[in-house]
Amino acid sequence: MGTVTTSEDHLLLSIDQFSESTGDYYLLFRCQSGIIHFSQNTKEVFDLFPQGESRCTLEQWRSIVTAVDLPKLKKLYEELLRGSRTCYTVNYRVRNRLGQTVWINSRGKCFLDASGRPDYVLGRLSVQSSPDRPDGAYHHAALRQELEQLRRAAREGFLLIMGVDNLRSINLKHGREFGDAVVRSLAEGIVDTVGNVEQIFHINGDSFAVVLPGAAADDVVCYFRSIQDKLRGQCTISGGSVPLLDYQVPESSVLIQYAESSLEAAKASGKNRLCFFSPEDYEKKLTALELREDLETAVRRGFAGFSLCYQPQVRSESFDLFGAEALLRFESARRGTVPPGEFIPILEESGLIYQVGLWVLQCALEQCRIWRAQFPSFHISVNMSYMQLYRAEIETDVLRILKASGLPGDALTIEVTESMQLQDYQHLNTIFSAWKQEGIGISVDDFGTGYSSLSWLKELTVDEIKIDRCFVSGVQNSAYNLRLISNMIELADSCHIRVCCEGVETPEELLALERLHPTLYQGSLFATPSVPDSFAHHYRSRQDLLRLSNAGQAAQYGQGTLEDASYFSPEKAELESALLDATEDILSLCDMQTHEIYYLNQAGQRLYGLRDYRGQKCYKVFRGMDTPCAFCPNEHLRQDSFYVWEDHNDYCGRHFLLKDKLLLLKGKKLRMEVAVDITKREYISQTTRERLEFAQTVAGYVEALARQTDYRHAVDQVLKSVGEFYRADRAYLFEPSPLHPGHWDNTFEWCDHQVLPQREHLQNVPPNALERWMRLFEQQRSILIYNLEPLQKTSPLEWQTLHQQGIQRLIAVPLLDNSQVIGFIGVDNPRRSIHDDSQARVLASFLVTRFRLEKAQQ
Template sequence: MDLFSGKESKCGLKDWLGIVAPMDLPKLKRLFQDLLEGEMRYFNVNYRIRDRYGNRIWINSRARCYSGEDGRPDYVLGRLTRQTKVGNASGAYHHDGLMQTLSRYRSEGLDGFLMAISVDGLERINVKCGRAFGDAVIKSLAESMAAAIHNVELVFRTSGDCYCALLPTIDQADAERYFETVQRELRDQCTISGGAVSIQTYQVPESYILLQYAESALDTAKLRGKNRLCFFSPQDYERKLATIELQEELEAAVRAEFKGFSIQFQAQVRSESFDLYGAEALLRFDSPRRGAIQPAEFIPVLEDSELICPVGLWVLRQGLEQCRQWRRTHPRFHLSVNMSYAQLRQPEIQSDVLRILRESGVPGNALTIEVTESMELKDYPHLNTIFREWKKEGIQISVDDFGTGYSSLGWLKELAIDEIKIDRCFVSGIQNSAYNLRLLSNMMELADSCQIRVCCEGVEKLEELSALSRLRPALYQGYYFARPCTPEAFADNILNGRFDPPKLAVAAEPACAGQVPLAMEGLEHDLLNETEEIIAICDIKTYEICYLNPSGQNTYGVRDYLGQKCHKVFYGMDSPCPFCTNRELRQDTFLVREEWNEYCSRHLLLKEKLLREHGGRLRLSVGTDITKGEFVSQRTQERLAFSQKVVQYVETLSRQRDFGHAVLQALAAVGEFYKADRAYLFERNPVQEDHWDNTYEWCDCNVAPMKDNLQGVPPEGIQRWMELFSRDQSVVIYNLEPLRRNWPVEWRDLSMQGIQRLIAVPFREEGRLVGFIGVDNPRYSIEDDAQIRLLAYFLAMRRQRDRDEHRR
């Protein structure tokens, strides 16, 4: 291999480790440690070294450890081989050999298992580490499978990254141990998934069906999270076959001009009058074999196969045609149509929707397009481009299933949307949950502030409707009003009918309206409204609430509280509380007590006393939420320190004339705030655009600086960081160890610097990423990146100011 200069014929372990690639060195050291501790007797590993000219080459090391009489490791005997291109050289046979051998086993009555194993995320490995590394991983898999058990006859390569092993005369426990052995051999290179099937248990007519069973079990392992072994399940296989058959039926239906598809309509009702607002068009499918198929079963198949694209446009076209007919007698009728992310990815979707709308003759303001929150709403710049063109025609945008996906409330201000639909999971049983009421109240307040309409769907019971009426959404939808039905049934029973206003459990004329607590003004009113304490005033005789400040409204999830019973709002009870303290109240002193309120999931400290107003008797309650007292105390201290640091940043960056000195002082301030080891600013290398330089660094006392060692940092070690920064997200590491498996280069680089925790944020100028600011090993406020983001903002402003002054 021409590794060393001169004529050396041997080298020591230290010399050998000196030419091993740094990223493979930890793996090799752990291997030697396992040998010394007797954890393994045999190894087969691929890694990289450099020859005497600096060229990187792959080698394979295969050896066995031998022990002395005392059982301790004595010596290792093996060989080192330079790797060649992975292919047949892996020693694995191919599909035909597997079928022949498997047929022989079956005819001879040999029992055992057929196991299929593949590398998890091979494509990601190829992109991250290079195809040569990926090929070496595949070869390692084949060799590890061949060496993991003494009686494995042959290893067969059935696809690019999938190998099969025939394991004769073993039981299921042995098969599991075999997989774990292979898994352990490859733990430093990749994770693997496996599927296994008994050779004789399932009497199949052809051997290739057993291979299908093993691959089906492998697919199940990957669907359940990867890095695991699953055994063949006939039930899973039948479900998979049913899905394949359903997809074929759906494809045939699309080719046959959408035969078997139909649309049903579910009414949407205005909350203030219970008049019909419009309807949502819902897709249905009748299978020629199985009859009606539930949407939860066939819609995911449509989306996975992208058949949803032509079917979705068909639904839009049919729904608009029906809407056009109904608007002849109901001119304000409104139609909602669902659209999946697969449709929105199509380059023609923007023009297709506008073309179908214009052909229908229906005005754009009669159409709402619903997108699900579980789709990638974070792709909002692309979505907004489409939405804005549609909105020019009057089309409205709604986010369906709101609160169940990944977008968070913050995306509302970024997306050009008109409506959110609160999912059924929040509405169900809401009359018994102050927590859900409070959550919905917050959602609706945010929507109101963004001028976004709210529709509560899944309303099935009068009690749910009564509870929701306190929150005043714009629209209702659900079985309480109407189930989805055919166009004919909708026209006969709903379009030409009327929804009678329900008898809601809300008092129309509060008994205590007009009493003094409702007429509070000025400073007294402001103090009660602004305090974080819960302030409630109730009529002792009628149990009706006369006043509840905003803090109490948020805690109990209620807006229209006047005249409602205190035991219903505060405890969810239909009758007065058995532990009511009204009889114990005094006018001259507070009754103080603690309680855990199960209804709102809060630990409260309550102070209550008697009030007398206009001859009536009222109960004044002052509640303090002590559920998270320690956390609140800590956050209060952090907020105070935060505000002090804001002033310090501004003074530092405005007072210092030299930008470099200003940066160092600001880094010192942020490092001291977080009680960190280091604070630093990285900027792009002026020569290599994708490399990074540590340009400014502050270190705490007795902490070694790293600035000189961190120049020209290559992109491999911070690839994950760049992905997060591109989405304007921060890098927050609480524990370094989880990075070891999935991001070994990042783990190695950080561990070499003694870093266990870290916060880093992007540094942008005019929207372009020019660097990042971070702190190492923060010991204070470790869950909050706001300080560093604030510093990045001030630094960008300061640099822009310097440039403006330079131009002048």
């Protein structure tokens, strides 16, 4: 192979010294002789060379390069030898003596001799036997090249792409190292099943492509199931596959797109499955992409193509117009009218829903302001996407638009869909609280169709539920749906929540629902969604609806009046007519002798959770008592004036202003009572309750900090209180190190049960580890970390410090004395109030006061 010169001896000695000190592998290629020399440690790697050899000719090296990668390597060395290229980075595969495929990554530089000709190439090697680590971009290029060769040769077969399901969740739950191991397991499972590593390509972080020439569809299924079995118990995988020759495509990259589209379809349809390419599904996807472009263009052009329709909502008692729901419509220049069920999901996926949603809110409020000139109490409902609710600025943006409209908050209801992830009560209640303080109502749309149970109504503070059309449709013929709606209304009434039945389309449905007494109706029976100009024309008048209702009731009872259906016949009909426009005050009529309830309006039925009050005793219904009330006001009642008194009703937990009067009707003495709820109407969200609880907890420790002579004991008590409040793993105090200026010591620490203390490992923390924290602390800002992973790239030293302690979430607040940071309190892995640093800040301010006291006494 030629004689090694003295200069070569020096170079070879140098690369061996480099390899010994770094552990890397090096090569030296002499351009004139065509010999490649490798560092001595390369001999032991994956049996690349015959035993004892550490050099070969360029032709010998090329002979073990795979056919797919050989043209690329030939071109590289031709350019190096011509001098047209000096630096390079290349990935390729070779076959070792055992027939195994080995991945080579090489980076190097060509050096010139005195005459300017290429003299030698010095390069560093990375050698791997697993197909799951090389550069993804290279693999796409190699995959395209391999597919092109098969297509030119008219080889039938399949391209199969497989990916790990829920890798992000796996990383969050078990750590990124575990997730990387899962990806490696998939690669190894593919190698074991397919056998030929040259057919396997790593195309992105969690997905691998396999080329299966000569395979049939059944073979692809067998391959996929075999790999599934190998990974069972560790993870699930999804797959997408496309035949190599069935579709006439201009280039191989289109086949890759087809397979990737099939993989996406498998994941979207439930994961852990294999989908073959469907031209129809792919066409739908392309159509969705075109629609997204149209939507983006419409938003850029000032929401051109978007419009609003309005559907009336009417009161069930009187059929008076309550308000309307604003419904978004879109007209595409390319496709014409697009159904909301098609374009709204794309708005959400693309993030455009936020801008469009604010435009809808602004337009709907403006229309409401116009209609209020005719209907002073007109009310507007606007839908809001879950994606909008999780934008940090949504709270203030809604309030800003409301203020600009000039309308009071109680003119607006925000509708959210129950199928959203509404279980994040804390986040949503924080937003809802701010809106409700301005009078804005919160409604849950499509109630009964989502994932949550009825119990969350008590956790998520809402004002209205809208029972979905799927329950209302044909309700007169379904005892099950009738009973289900009745239970929903009863639960809502017990929680003082308004109920709207939507999708009411026939008189028969209306008649069945009237027996259940919801608050509002909405549906095509009253009006179809229409543009503002034709809104009044489409809406049935109150008189038409009353006639419709009375006709339906007459048909049910076989009479032209309600006499046979009423509890006390004509009296009830007269009273219902007289009280048709009653307010939300509770109105009741009771027999003064028998104490039987003759009438109780809907407000009273909702408060006391009562549907059928016929024959019930007033003291039982209103007080939960078995005998008449000792303080019954009957003896004070007169016909010509009201008897006014106050009562705190422990049975229903309300405070009333009561107005009672004697009413003579058909020879009967009745007590007519109007109960005005004067309980302080204060909305207390979950977050507010937590703060109240915290305030009560802190009150005891304020005294401890002020009077406790043992300073250390006082600080321990404070940290314990904050740690228990946040339900955290640890709460701790850091102070400047007295021995190393600029460094920080963990001086106090509280740990939850079974949590390992970290204090002894957190002494003398260097300034660079807390550089970001100090910058924010000096601005009087807190550190709020909801997910540790993003810090791995942006602040690797901070990430490493926190990761080693098992921290995924964190709150840290500064202790400031005259704007100088004198310490900070930290809370690790809080399980509640994770978005709220105010509690920790309160304790920090108390500690600063105590620090000053300690300093004054020294």
